[in-house]
Amino acid sequence: MTVDQGLAAALRHRRYLLSAWPWRALAYAVTTLPLAGAAALGATVVAAPLLLVAAALRRGRPVDAGALAALAVVALAVVALAPLAGAPVAAVERWRLGLVDDRPVTAPGWRGLAARFTTATGWREGAYLAVLGAAVPLAYGTFGLLVLLDAALVAGPWLAGGEDRIVLLWATVDSPAEAVPYALAGLLAVPALVYLAGLLVAVQAAVTRLLLDDAPAGTALREVTRSRARLVSAYEAERRRIERDVHDGVQPRLTSLTLQLGLARLDVPDDSPVAKPLAAAHEQAKELMGTLRGIVQGIRPPQLTELGLAAAVGDLAARSVVPVTVHADLTRPVPDLVETTAWYVVSETLGNVTRHAGAGRAQVRLTRTDRLLVVEVRDDGRGGADPARGTGLTGLADRVAAADGRLLLSSPPGGPTLVRVELPCRP
Incomplete structure (x- = not known):
């Protein structure tokens, strides 16, 4: 990075x-x-x-x-x-x-x-x-x-x-x-x-x-349409409530259930009629534990808490198949909701670059101004990205709009593609 x-x-x-x-x-x-x-x-x-x-x-x-x-x-x-x-x-x-x-x-x-x-x-x-x-x-x-x-x-x-x-x-x-x-x-x-x-x-x-800076005709940034009706009014408060309830309520009870099933397997002989169903229930409980852990982590990526936004985006870039350069100018702290939204923007956009763009390289730029966090993801791929064709941009725009931001797109046929997200950072 x-x-x-x-x-x-x-x-x-x-x-x-x-x-x-x-x-x-x-x-x-x-x-x-x-x-x-x-x-x-x-x-x-x-x-x-x-x-x-x-x-x-x-x-x-x-x-x-x-x-x-x-x-x-x-x-x-x-x-x-x-x-x-x-x-x-x-x-x-x-x-x-x-x-x-x-x-x-x-x-x-x-x-x-x-x-x-x-x-x-x-x-x-x-x-x-x-x-x-x-x-x-x-x-x-x-x-x-x-x-x-x-x-x-x-x-x-x-x-x-x-x-x-x-x-x-x-x-x-x-x-x-x-x-x-x-x-x-x-x-x-x-x-x-x-x-x-x-x-x-x-x-x-x-x-x-x-x-x-040559911008071919028709490549002006255009705002991706998003439906305000699909937005959750109290997005951040609800996210924190779900994360807390799952982590503090459901996850400990599921852990206890998994342990009890494991102990029960030790007490049941292998030739017992209930041994096989009990083993299957135990394995399913362990799989459910892993799934639930992934859901909890997906609500707020642990990299953000451990590394901060710039380093977490650098981690995404390091794991990308397409070579990615990250430029970060984050001289001021970023609110949690904005930080989480920015991380998902970069993650989803780099995923689109890998799957659809046919790009040789990409660049991510994070800039913190007085009132905005600006996230720009640019690639040198084939271009032609269209939210109407189901590339995930509309859903991403919904997430951005939930943070009161906006997503803009420039992707002329032949490339390059630029995704720019502006997220307000209120003091």
Whole structure:
């Protein structure tokens, strides 16, 4: 089981500066620079006609029509080829996104050259090139100026003095003593810059996922229909009552009956007419004990009590035939009903993946926010899951609805399939 979280969530944690996330954000930012530089060249070519016109107007000279026409043709060619050029860049960016976001990114299959210009995927990847070549350099350049300014403040005591003077926007520093307060302010600003860098990278990663996470047409999450008439009003209280009654009432009496039957068998000779029926009754009582024990455990899985939700889901993943990766971000306690419902959701969904999906691997993600526990199970199988065909999703939606949650499904033909469950966690 792997327990982790994305950069955006990590920024909200108090120990962010002491974690590996600032270094992961730095790695993402550094590897962005060559890609953004190359994309910026294309953006400059596209903007060249406007730059030519602006320069001519600023100098009061006529615009060179021939040069403008040539630049416009080149710019239009660059824009027209953007969907094609965006394909390799998008492949690299989907891979790089794993540095700051562990959620999988759905990549489209190659559908031919014409599809690059006739599908939304190709043009979204072209739009990402525009973001990478225009907005990213501007944002990174602004942040770079802030870093240089902070570095100048910190180095002020060594740079000031003699004939050297440090000119700030609001003051002029003539001596090392005058530079010390600014140096201290610069040191105090370093953590803020680290957070700002993380926020900048998180925004870039969010835009990357928005444009490059390929969701085929018709794959929007849709809520699975469930019948409120089938729900039990006091589900959790009734569950606890049944569990307590079975465990404290029926189970001890059945255990006593089994022991008495066993003792009776010892007192009855093997050749007695009642020996065989008594042995059969004893064996049936022992089988019933095992069945009852399974029912009691099934009401609330013992793994939850012993291990907690994250580890219990990890245990389910370890026993799955299909390789399953678990990502858990459970920084707050989860109510018992929500915990039990989430466990059954994962258990039933992984069972469906094994039986019906034909998947090579699956991923489970548990995220605890202020008001929700979000459970996501994704697989790379054939897709086409339909609650109306009896895959158990409707019954699972009933269980989720009993906890006041909702179940949503995305399963286009050809996959992938995503089951998302949102369970409210009231304080």
